[in-house]
Every structure is written in C-alpha cells, then in structure tokens.
Amino acid sequence: MSDVTPPPAPTPPPAAPYAPAAAGPKTNTLAIVSLVLAFFVSLGAVICGHIALSQIKKTGENGRGLAIAGLVLGYLGLVAGLIGVIAWIGFFAIAASSGGITFAP
Template structure:
C-alpha cells in the first residue's frame, strides 16, 4: 500500500449574498425641493412643482417629499413676506414719529 492521504472533502461553494430588491427610484427634484425648503423657499416651490409633474409622468417615488418641500417652501415665502412687511412698517412708523435724530 502507499502512504497517500486522500484529498480533503470538497468545500461547498459560497453562496453570494442576494442583493436587496430595487424599488422604484425616488425623484431627485423631490429630494432637492425638501432640502431647499430650509434655505431657499422659492427654489423649493419651483423644484416641488416640477417634481410632482415628473412623478405623475414617470411613476417614481417621492411624492410625499415633493409635497413636504412645497408646503415648507410656501410657508417660508409667507413668513418672508410677513417679515418684510413688518420690517418696512417698523421703519415707516419710526420715521413718522421722529425718533431718529440727525
């Protein structure tokens, strides 16, 4: 007999990890609209309306993000408008009362 050792048992082939199923893509402008709502309200409103139009045509995800961007964008525009009116009113009242000294 020979002194040959038998080969080790074959290892099972590693099973690759299954990738997560990819759903519908989220509309990029919907995300941009929500982010812009915290910085530039008018940009959020514009991007939000464009995103809703694209979502309706393509069936992408992100409708809620676009609506949130629109709501926050419009609230920002209203707050900015009210703030501007109050700012102008303050200076108009202050100028009328003669509280400024030259």
C-alpha cells in the same frame, strides 16, 4: 453481516449571505432637492417641488411625500419672508413718522 457504516450524507452548499436588493422605482431627485432647498431658498423649493410632482405623476417614481414636504415648507418660508418684509417696512414707517429716526444728514 459485516459492520459497514454508511457514507455521510452530502452537505448542502452554503446559502448566500444576503439576497440581492430588488430594483424598484427610484426616488425623484428634484423631490429631494425641493426638501433641501426649503431650508435655504424657499422659492427654489416651491419651483422644484412642483416640477418634481409633475415628473412623479408621469414616471411613477418615488418621492411624492418629499416633494409635498418641500412645497409646504417652501410656501411657509415665502409667507414668513413676506410677513417679515411687511413688518420691517412698517417698523421704519412708524419710527419715521414719530420722529424717532431721521434720514437726513
């Protein structure tokens, strides 16, 4: 017998560095807009939030939680604004009736 070494085993091809992302349902844009608007324009957040929930229900997109968060913050902003306006009017009504503020020149 002769000293013959067998050939080396073939090397497998290199693995892909990462798997491609699965294309799932996208996030509803109006849900994102609703959440962002909740910090600036409460009425816009409420309107966009309701429209987003309606679209999500029809299309099955993601973003229901974002839309609900935008709605909750939007309604809280509206209530806070309404309380602020009532307090502002009350302050001036009390100040004017007590003689602390005169509006005549």
